[in-house]
Amino acid sequence: MTEVHSFGNLPVIAHAWNKDRTQIAVSLGKNDVRIYQKQAGKWRLIHTLSEHLSRILAIDWAPTTNRIVSASADYNAYVWSFENNVWKQQMVELQRTSRAVCCAKWSPNENKFAIGSSDKNVGICYYETEQRFWAAEMIKKKPKSTVTCIAWHPNNQLIVAGSCDYRVRIYSAYIKAVDGQPQVSSWGTITNTGDLLHEFQSESGWIHDVCFSPLGENLAWVSHNSIIFAVSAKNSSRTTMEITNYLPFRCIIFVSESTLIVAGHEFSPLIYNYDERKDSIDFVEKLDQQETSTGKQAVNRLFDQPSMQTQTPEPISTHQSMITQMLPYQTDHTNIVKISSTDLFGQVVIWNLSGRKIKK
């Protein structure tokens, strides 16, 4: 049911899967991207991509074009393509970015990627075929602080960026040279690159992660004040808040149009349901429920000694430290059926969502 993979004791800062999930690219907090392949039930290191001069903060793997983008604290991002059994890097020109690049994400059509940096820059990068490098269109209306997370709308022309200035912003990511016609979206008309379409607040908390729903109608984000926010394109002036009793969440993912999963300092991912009409985000269940019951028994036996009996046995959760990132692992039409989550103790866990109370 739940698969647990271990990559040593180093924290898994970022991870990305290839198309058929046989390979995984991870950043273990070092200056290189490590690609492992599943061989005979074990993960073997097959490639190491070392070009960065400082730790890698984000990785994204485009499944169809088979390209990897890596963002690092050395102010750079690189695009890697696989030719002749070797991963070769391509230049990415991020204009005037003089601080760490915190996040990087491929667009749904994989012809562009967006980056966010610590020096308030949000850039949309596309390939300049004549000069053979990746050029960046930097957004003029910059956030006022570090851009921590970026997500793409399924129409390939909108991005949302979350920042440490307590705001979430939807920008137009339309690039004339690459996209054909600007699309119509329920979030507003797209005309130029970098137009600010919407700005939402987070009640004084750094935004840790932001996410669009599979069809792009809903948007949700988590911030450091333990609150989950969601808003719908049908009524973009009304933001729904769920003030939780848990420790802050670091990542969020929509598994269907109205169900989302959050994870972070609370060691288990949690399922919530966003009801746009009722203006509520309701808690459904913890993903880690089944594991705790078996964990409890084993722990109870261990603590049978009289001297230890004063301690309340804690259920052993699958993740034993903060969850850093969650990605879709397997999709069924537009809904996500399996997700992968990584933590600071080198674990990558794959959760099966079948049988959970997931609403469409």
Next chain:
Amino acid sequence: MITQKFVNKVTLEFGRLIEYDHLWEDNPAIKEAMPHLRISKPEIKKKKKDDDLSTNVVEPDENEWKRLIDDMKYVRALEYVLQNAPVRAKDPDKKKKAASMALSTMMKIKTSEISDAVNSIPVPLRDTLMKYVYKGFENPKDYSSSALLTWHEKVLAATGLGSIVRVLTDRRTV
């Protein structure tokens, strides 16, 4: 004296106009070397009006609060102060006055009644209540730490760790 060596190394590395970084002021070595390096002039940023604060500034009316205290409606008085807590104000005196109102009310409520008091405070105001509990901890001479610890325990039971996180991260302080 590391200045000259540092200057040489930096000029070799960068060789051009270095962008000013205000964090360099904290490093004594760099600060010492700064007159010798070619650094751009620091931007004097105009202080922009903070959007999050100094809007909707409310504060609890002392007379209204006194009226509730005299009537012995302690929980209602506390709820009144929390409702009108000057979280968006920048004036420290306003905050001090409201804090003393809130905390003195909390000290008047009997230990055995704290649990019921917390449960009757509406959920959106419980975060503000936790902020005042921590404010009380800052003045152990004026407010009984043992009473505050009981308040802390009861509020925590109702709101969980999330409320403590919000006390630490929220810019709207009490």
